[in-house]
Amino acid sequence: MDAAHIFRGNQRVGHVDPADRGLAYGDGLFETMQVHHGEIPWLDAHLQRLQRGAQRLAIALPDEALLRAEIAAMCANRDAAVLKLVVTRGVGGRGYAPPLHSDPTWILSLHDAPPPMQPLDIVWCETVLADQPALAGIKHCNRLEQVLARREVVAAGADEGLMRDTSGNVISATSANLFIHDGDGWCTPKVDRSGVAGICRDWLLRHVPVRETVLDRDAVQRSSAIFLCNAVRGILPVRRLDAREWPASVHIHALQRQLADAHPGFM
Amino acid sequence: MDAAHIFRGNQRVGHVDPADRGLAYGDGLFETMQVHHGEIPWLDAHLQRLQRGAQRLAIALPDEALLRAEIAAMCANRDAAVLKLVVTRGVGGRGYAPPLHSDPTWILSLHDAPPPMQPLDIVWCETVLADQPALAGIKHCNRLEQVLARREVVAAGADEGLMRDTSGNVISATSANLFIHDGDGWCTPKVDRSGVAGICRDWLLRHVPVRETVLDRDAVQRSSAIFLCNAVRGILPVRRLDAREWPASVHIHALQRQLADAHPGFM
Numbered sequence: 001m002d003a004a005h006i007f008r009g010n011q012r013v014g015h016v017d018p019a020d021r022g023l024a025y026g027d028g029l030f031e032t033m034q035v036h037h038g039e040i041p042w043l044d045a046h047l048q049r050l051q052r053g054a055q056r057l058a059i060a061l062p063d064e065a066l067l068r069a070e071i072a073a074m075c076a077n078r079d080a081a082v083l084k085l086v087v088t089r090g091v092g093g094r095g096y097a098p099p100l101h102s103d104p105t106w107i108l109s110l111h112d113a114p115p116p117m118q119p120l121d122i123v124w125c126e127t128v129l130a131d132q133p134a135l136a137g138i139k140h141c142n143r144l145e146q147v148l149a150r151r152e153v154v155a156a157g158a159d160e161g162l163m164r165d166t167s168g169n170v171i172s173a174t175s176a177n178l179f180i181h182d183g184d185g186w187c188t189p190k191v192d193r194s195g196v197a198g199i200c201r202d203w204l205l206r207h208v209p210v211r212e213t214v215l216d217r218d219a220v221q222r223s224s225a226i227f228l229c230n231a232v233r234g235i236l237p238v239r240r241l242d243a244r245e246w247p248a249s250v251h252i253h254a255l256q257r258q259l260a261d262a263h264p265g266f267m
Numbered sequence: 268m269d270a271a272h273i274f275r276g277n278q279r280v281g282h283v284d285p286a287d288r289g290l291a292y293g294d295g296l297f298e299t300m301q302v303h304h305g306e307i308p309w310l311d312a313h314l315q316r317l318q319r320g321a322q323r324l325a326i327a328l329p330d331e332a333l334l335r336a337e338i339a340a341m342c343a344n345r346d347a348a349v350l351k352l353v354v355t356r357g358v359g360g361r362g363y364a365p366p367l368h369s370d371p372t373w374i375l376s377l378h379d380a381p382p383p384m385q386p387l388d389i390v391w392c393e394t395v396l397a398d399q400p401a402l403a404g405i406k407h408c409n410r411l412e413q414v415l416a417r418r419e420v421v422a423a424g425a426d427e428g429l430m431r432d433t434s435g436n437v438i439s440a441t442s443a444n445l446f447i448h449d450g451d452g453w454c455t456p457k458v459d460r461s462g463v464a465g466i467c468r469d470w471l472l473r474h475v476p477v478r479e480t481v482l483d484r485d486a487v488q489r490s491s492a493i494f495l496c497n498a499v500r501g502i503l504p505v506r507r508l509d510a511r512e513w514p515a516s517v518h519i520h521a522l523q524r525q526l527a528d529a530h531p532g533f534m
Binding site: 004006014015016018019020021022023024025026027028030032057058082084086088089094095096097098107109111127128130131132134135140141142143144145146147148149150151153154166174175 | 284288295363374394411
């Protein structure tokens, strides 16, 4: 990881204040973006999701022109990398009550691009996603559920893990959305009560016929093809989930080609 | 607020690392403690709850002797104050997977004691507490629900607000536990699926006959006496909740006296 660039409002600062509300309460939002030949394929979509999250939580955002200029400067000359942006509500008091006005803290950090992945071996996580419409869909910084689930994935020696809600409906992987082919077409779980509305998921919803639906564990195990997706790695076919194995899918391959045509970073 | 003391493992450091997992994911725990004549009334109970949280989340804790020595040094000569401790999993990577080993980050900060309060005017919050047994009871740093609820309290001009779970059961206030007298005796909501097992609540459960139960909104509105409590302010009688008003209660007064006898900081 390169040195992070830290800002408070419009000012570059040297350090995160220890009284930052991001640190105290996870009172913030983040975006994790692919950098390809100095650019971010879905930058507008990332910034739009950030704005939806900021509206929901009533967090002030950094000046967009300044944010875009900083991102462009950091990514220039980077062939392949990952850029992470964290925006918190900023500094403010000891209690839960947000200050009426506070300059947001924002942190940009560049990371190595992840290595290419083979089709995934995934597992079912026992950690559930709580039902919370007020926080569903947005990419906020309250992520202990994902941290606990990811520990299960690591313990199982798997590549990823699927999470269900408290009713047993399948929502997503720990850091990727889920798509299955049920024989008739593509389906992906709704994310209106838990989960994150992923940027790659949104792209697929706009460019491919997909039903947003409720999926139980059996529907996933029965599916004729299954993949995970996120904005860093694109479309990741699943090879194995527990005892079930899937052969390479022409349907998934076609989607991967369509995505790579639109955004060469996902070649 | 005095300058915070920041540590990484056993080393005092100048700043919080911008890649701290507390900042990224709320991957941490905290305690908010009353300081009275240089001491913390329930220090052992706070450290025990911290330990339960650390076990649940598999977070390494700071060396206890060092932590206690730092707390003692910071609180010495402070007549009345609030001490906040945040412990995060530390620094570790871009993804949700926790590092196998990481030195915890811990931050101690001293704040002014809150002014004494009159009996409280409280409201019902619309923001619900999600059902999540994996995180219930412990004092972790994923607190966006409380932040959103507290915004409602501020908007209503109230002192505090009661939060319900997704089934409509009343769980707690945004930063205090709830006790009601139902005519037969004291009741407090269970905190095994959401909410925090408060330190003052625990003290009351050990020293007073109290039933841990499931309470709906009607039971609260019907109660013959009602108070909130936390480790900083002790027992706080409620005067008004929506249209209902409660007169001063001899039952609550007796509990306040019992608490003040045990811990003069709550006089």
